[in-house]
Amino acid sequence: MSDRLAVAKTYKLYLGGKFPRSESGRTYQVRDSRGTFLANAAQASRKDVRDAVVAARKAFGGWSGATAYNRGQVLYRVAELLEGRREQFIAEVAASEGGQAKRAQAVVDAAIDRWVWYAGWTDKIATVLGAANPVAGPYFSFSVPEPTGVVGICAPQSSSLLGLVSVLAPVIASGNTAVLLTSQDRPLPAITLSEVLATSDVPGGVVNILTGRTAELAPWLAAHADVNALDLTGAPKDTIADLEEAAAGTVKRVLAVRGNEPDWTKQPDVSRLRRFLETKTVWHPMGV
Amino acid sequence: MAVDTTTGSSTGLPPELHDATRDETSLRRFLHGLPGVDQVGVEQRAAGLATRSIKKASKLWAIDTAISMVDLTTLEGADTAGKVKSLCAKAKRPDPERPDVPQVAAVCVYPDMVATAAEALRGTGINIASVATAFPSGRSSLRIKIADTEFAIEQGATEVDMVIDRGAFLSGRYGQVFDEIRTIKQACGDTHLKVILETGELATYDNVRRASWLALLAGGDFIKTSTGKVSPAATLPVTHVMLQAVHDWHAQTGQLRGVKPAGGIRATKDAIRYLVAVHEVAGEQWLTPDLFRFGASSLLNDLLMQRRTQLDGHYSGPDYVTVD
Numbered sequence: 001m002s003d004r005l006a007v008a009k010t011y012k013l014y015l016g017g018k019f020p021r022s023e024s025g026r027t028y029q030v031r032d033s034r035g036t037f038l039a040n041a042a043q044a045s046r047k048d049v050r051d052a053v054v055a056a057r058k059a060f061g062g063w064s065g066a067t068a069y070n071r072g073q074v075l076y077r078v079a080e081l082l083e084g085r086r087e088q089f090i091a092e093v094a095a096s097e098g099g100q101a102k103r104a105q106a107v108v109d110a111a112i113d114r115w116v117w118y119a120g121w122t123d124k125i126a127t128v129l130g131a132a133n134p135v136a137g138p139y140f141s142f143s144v145p146e147p148t149g150v151v152g153i154c155a156p157q158s159s160s161l162l163g164l165v166s167v168l169a170p171v172i173a174s175g176n177t178a179v180l181l182t183s184q185d186r187p188l189p190a191i192t193l194s195e196v197l198a199t200s201d202v203p204g205g206v207v208n209i210l211t212g213r214t215a216e217l218a219p220w221l222a223a224h225a226d227v228n229a230l231d232l233t234g235a236p237k238d239t240i241a242d243l244e245e246a247a248a249g250t251v252k253r254v255l256a257v258r259g260n261e262p263d264w265t266k267q268p269d270v271s272r273l274r275r276f277l278e279t280k281t282v283w284h285p286m287g288v
Numbered sequence: 289m290a291v292d293t294t295t296g297s298s299t300g301l302p303p304e305l306h307d308a309t310r311d312e313t314s315l316r317r318f319l320h321g322l323p324g325v326d327q328v329g330v331e332q333r334a335a336g337l338a339t340r341s342i343k344k345a346s347k348l349w350a351i352d353t354a355i356s357m358v359d360l361t362t363l364e365g366a367d368t369a370g371k372v373k374s375l376c377a378k379a380k381r382p383d384p385e386r387p388d389v390p391q392v393a394a395v396c397v398y399p400d401m402v403a404t405a406a407e408a409l410r411g412t413g414i415n416i417a418s419v420a421t422a423f424p425s426g427r428s429s430l431r432i433k434i435a436d437t438e439f440a441i442e443q444g445a446t447e448v449d450m451v452i453d454r455g456a457f458l459s460g461r462y463g464q465v466f467d468e469i470r471t472i473k474q475a476c477g478d479t480h481l482k483v484i485l486e487t488g489e490l491a492t493y494d495n496v497r498r499a500s501w502l503a504l505l506a507g508g509d510f511i512k513t514s515t516g517k518v519s520p521a522a523t524l525p526v527t528h529v530m531l532q533a534v535h536d537w538h539a540q541t542g543q544l545r546g547v548k549p550a551g552g553i554r555a556t557k558d559a560i561r562y563l564v565a566v567h568e569v570a571g572e573q574w575l576t577p578d579l580f581r582f583g584a585s586s587l588l589n590d591l592l593m594q595r596r597t598q599l600d601g602h603y604s605g606p607d608y609v610t611v612d
Contacts, residue, residue, distance in 0.1 A: 050603050057605070225596075226605025249602070 010040040011187075013048055013211065014194030016055030017204015022212070023047040030187060033098030041187050044212035046220040049179065052208035053226050056150045056177040059205030064147045064175035068123035074201045075119035075173060081196045082112045088192055089161060096160045096186035110265060111165045117268075118169035125174055125273060133281070140284045145277040147175035148253055149228030152221040154214055154235040160186035162264045164193065167233050170272035172206055176229070179208045179221060183234060187211040215239060222246040229253035229276050233261070301505075301541055309505050312463035319462060322501060325493035325529055334524040337568055338561045344598075347560070351595045352390055354559040354587075355382060357577045359417055359548065361396040361585050363424075363516065369404045372397055374612070376408035383592045383609055386599075392588065393577040394447060398423070399440040406444030417482070418445035421472060424486075424515035426451035430468060437475045447480040448472070449512060452499065454489045462502060469506035482548055483508035487526045488518040496526055500533035504545055512548040516583065521551025524561060531569040534579075544573070550583025556594040559587060585612070 010027060012019040024045035030038045063071070082089070086108055094104035126144055133141040151171045156163030160183050171178045182190035194209040210217060215236050222230055223246040230247050232240055232255060240256050247254050255275050301309075308318035342350055360379045362371060376395055383389045394415035395405050402418045409416060418440035422428035428436075437448055450472050456464045473481050483503035487496050503511045511530050513522040527549045534545045547570070553559060559582060566574050574580050589611045596604035 053603065053605075220603065223602030224605070225603060225608055246602070250605075250607075 008037070008039065011042060011191045011211070013042045013044055013052075014191075014198065014207070014209040015048065015052050016058070016208065017198065019194075019198070023051070026212075028212070030185070032095040038095055038188060041191065041211040044181075044210040044217060046217065048210055048212075049217055049220045049224070052179040052210055053150060053152075053221075053224050055205040055208050056179050057226055059203055060147075060149060060177045062203055063172070063177055063206045066175070068126065068175075071173065071175065072119050072122035075122065075169070076116065078196060078200045078202060079112055079115045079119060081200050082115060082193075085192060085196060086112070089189055092188040092192060093161050096183075096188055097158070107159075107162050111162045114162065114165045114268070115169050118173045118273075121170075121270070121273060122173050125270075125277070128270065129274060129277065129279075135283075138286045140286055141281060142284075143279050143281040145174070145274075146280050148276045148278055149176060150226060151176045151178050151229045151231060151276050152224070152227045153178055153180040153231040154218055154221075154233060155180055155182050155190065156234045156261050156264070157183045157185070157214070158261055159183075159264045161189040161193075163233075163261065164190055166264050166268060167231055167272070168193075168207065170268075171231070171276050172202075174273055174277055176276050177206045177208075179227070180210065181214050181217050181221065181234070182209060182211045184212070184214045218243055219246055222252075223249060225250045227252060230255070231275075232256045300543070305505065305540065309466070315462050315466060315502075315505075316460070318505075319498040319501060322494075322497055325497055327493055330493060330528050331525045334528050334565065337564050338524060340561075340564050342560050342564070348595070348598050350560045350563050351556060351591055351598065353575060354556070354563060354582065355591050355595075356390040356393060357581050358392040358588050358591070359394045359396045359550070359581045359583045360392045360588060361516070361550070361583055362401075363396070363398060363419060367398065367401055369401070372401045372404045373408050376405055376414075378588070378610060378612070379409065379414050380412050382588060383595070386595075389592070389595065393581055396449065396583065399436060399443060399445070402440055402443035402445045415446045415480070416444055417447035417449055417480075418443070419449045419451075419484075419515075420445075421450040421468075423449070423451050423484075424517040426453050427455075430471065433468070434471065434475050437472050441476065441479050445479065447482060448476050449482045449484055451484045451486060451515060452503070454486055457495075457499060457502075458490070462498075465499075466502055466506045469503060469508055473507040480509050481507070482510035482512045482546075484512045484515055484550075485530075486515055486518055487513050487522075487530075488520045493525070493529050496529045497533060500530050501537075504533065504537050508545070510546040510548050510581070512550055512583065514549075514551045514583075516551035519552075522549035522553055522583075524565060527562060528565055528569055531566060531574070534574070535570045538571075544579055546579040546581065547574070548581040548583055553582055553584050554586050554590060556587075556590050559591065 022042040022044050026043035027040045028043045030041050089108045090104045130144045135141045218235050222243040230252050379392045379395050394417045396417040397405050399418050405416045420437040420440045421433035485499040500511050530547050566580050592609040593604040
């Protein structure tokens with residue numbers, strides 16, 4: 001054992017493809033399940049939320065306009081990078097969530113598999129959720145799913161990686177862009193995911209990751225007029241009603257999870273994909 | 289340079305300034321005798337003032353003031369009558385859902401679009417500014433520049449934005465630039481004249497100061513930073529130097545002249561920094577659309593969104609104001 005001093009890390013936010021400090025200059029200490037210091041994380045402010053939404057809106061055109069095939073490739077590449085950082089994720093999940101190393105390993109593997117699973121969905125969504133509608137007229141009518149827009153996500157508070165992937169991947173797979181508030185006390189896996197995303201082919205601004213106090217930031221995200229949908233999975237239970245009310249001001253799509261955090265190890269279905277899609281129906285006159 | 293035979297009293301200038309305009313040599317002596325600009329100092333002061341925090345009621349006041357100072361501009365080859373009309377509609381009612389939002393100061397277009405704008409803005413009190421004198425390069429004969437100006441005024445322009453001949457200025461032919469501005473000012477008559485210095489091409493702050501004084505001596509009502517077609521366009525330090533010039537001009541002559549930064553100002557935050565500079569460098573009486581303008585197109589969108597943010601208590605988005 002050397003008496004080398006460990007380098008205490010101070011992480012930053014992930015915003016528009018860059019890693020800025022919080023506009024407020026604040027940081028907070030991240031501790032493991034036993035209360036030992038792990039690292040400093042940036043404590044985002046409402047202005048960081050604003051900047052993140054601007055970045056997400058800017059990225060929306062390019063990401064939603066990319067072909068589904070291309071999005072799938074990009075997301076699959078992210079899974080490759082996750083695999084490369086497997087050891088780091090295992091260590092961080094173990095430190096954040098406690099429990100045995102074996103459990104952390106299983107969680108990380110499940111998270112990578114989950115990412116691949118959603119990456120595969122990108123070019124299948126339209127086939128499964130779209131339709132050629134039978135209509136009583138000389139029209140060809142078809143419905144296609146389109147991404148909702150900028151989605152604000154409160155990531156699950158306890159499942160720091162598997163839960164995170166399970167809420168983020170379905171949002172961006174269909175072409176939305178995301179502003180994600182990490183788990184307040186367990187942000188490290190999310191921060192590492194942001195490093196993965198920054199070195200992957202995901203364009204800057206498609207995913208924006210903010211660390212900080214969820215209860216402080218969520219109301220600004222919920223009320224922001226340029227956010228189109230809201231995933232309240234990790235929002236504090238007693239604030240959900242208020243957040244829904246704030247979101248109603250600009251008629252956002254809201255996914256509120258009441259009760260306990262879902263069991264993320266269960267194989268998901270397409271419901272989270274479907275939640276952040278709009279259906280466009282086109283009537284086209286049939287030729288003579 | 290044409291010898292000015294008028295006396296000092298008739299131009300209303302104090303003798304030392306009047307002497308400066310007597311001939312090319314005295315003009316050069318005057319301009320080169322101006323104190324040099326401390327580059328580090330002016331940049332530091334601009335950066336220092338930019339850190340000032342403007343919040344709540346002051347911010348709302350600043351936003352409304354900035355809106356009333358906007359010269360809403362479209363200067364594209366692809367401009368159509370339709371685009372100009374919709375711009376005019378926005379100038380009249382920047383935020384149709386909030387009738388208390390002030391009107392902008394002016395709409396700025398190319399000369400051939402002036403008639404369209406004049407028709408759309410009749411009776412509103414909004415000025416119609418037209419660029420002229422072979423905008424943006426200024427590379428044409430004086431005859432054509434005069435004709436360009438006369439055409440704009442004939443079409444109904446109430447303000448003319450002229451460009452100076454940067455080639456002549458940079459090669460030291462100050463007399464030629466001076467005469468040109470003065471000739472255009474005569475062609476303008478009572479019409480407001482803004483002189484575009486195109487500071488992005490003038491290379492040094494000393495040149496900016498000289499060009500500012502040259503334009504003021506020649507009778508420009510406003511000095512304007514840039515055409516918006518050259519990068520860098522308006523910057524805070526350059527605007528500082530120009531504000532100092534109008535401030536000093538006022539101190540020496542008692543006349544009030546205006547400043548218009550144009551190009552590159554897109555965010556409310558930037559606009560407020562300019563207002564702070566106006567207040568601190570020129571003085572409080574310059575905080576009016578008569579003496580300070582923003583040449584901008586997209587700035588107004590951000591001002592409107594920020595205004596809503598201030599009043600509604602949450603961030604607004606481009607879905608709720610017209611964005612162009």
